[in-house]
Amino acid sequence: MIAALIPPLGAAFRAPVLGRIARPLITAPTTRSMYDSPARQFVARHRAAGGRAYRYRLTWRPDDNACGAAHLTDLPLLLGTRQAWKDAAILGETEWAEVDRRGRAIRRIWAEFARTGALSHTEANDTITFRLD
Known part of the structure; x- marks a missing residue:
């Protein structure tokens, strides 16, 4: 996720123990809200209208x-x-x-x-x- 390019987050993600904990806690909800949920909604609407997706x-x-x-x-x-x-x-x-x-x-x-x-x-x-x- 691009969050790793933000200096404080990138540093936290690289930390030996904290990074393994912090990364999914920050990236998973963001990924769901920005990409996964809207994509699911689009696919559902497109299929309901007769499209393939x-x-x-x-x-x-x-x-x-x-x-x-x-x-x-x-x-x-x-x-x-x-x-x-x-x-x-x-x-x-x-x-x-x-x-x-x-x-x-x-x-x-x-x-x-x-x-x-x-x-x-x-x-x-x-x-x-x-x-x-």
Whole structure:
């Protein structure tokens, strides 16, 4: 979560014992209120109107990345090149080959959904999980 980039929170998250306790106490409610609950509501409304919708959760945490599987971490997997993302802190120390491998799997699944409106896979490379609820 981007909260790790706020200096006092980042320091608290890195603390040996406190960090393991503080991080989920701060990030879980924020994630639910900002992302999870609105996404569930959107999916429900869209389906009620006759549309197809899936939610997804990014589960991949780039190597040595203070933010973890944060909002925006999916962008390098979907868009751009090694050159475009070479200095991006959000990728931490992750090698581009890993970003590319994970990104190819996600793009394949998303392209299938764009073509067919359905998903034949609900996860990719321990990177992302699609939810049908």
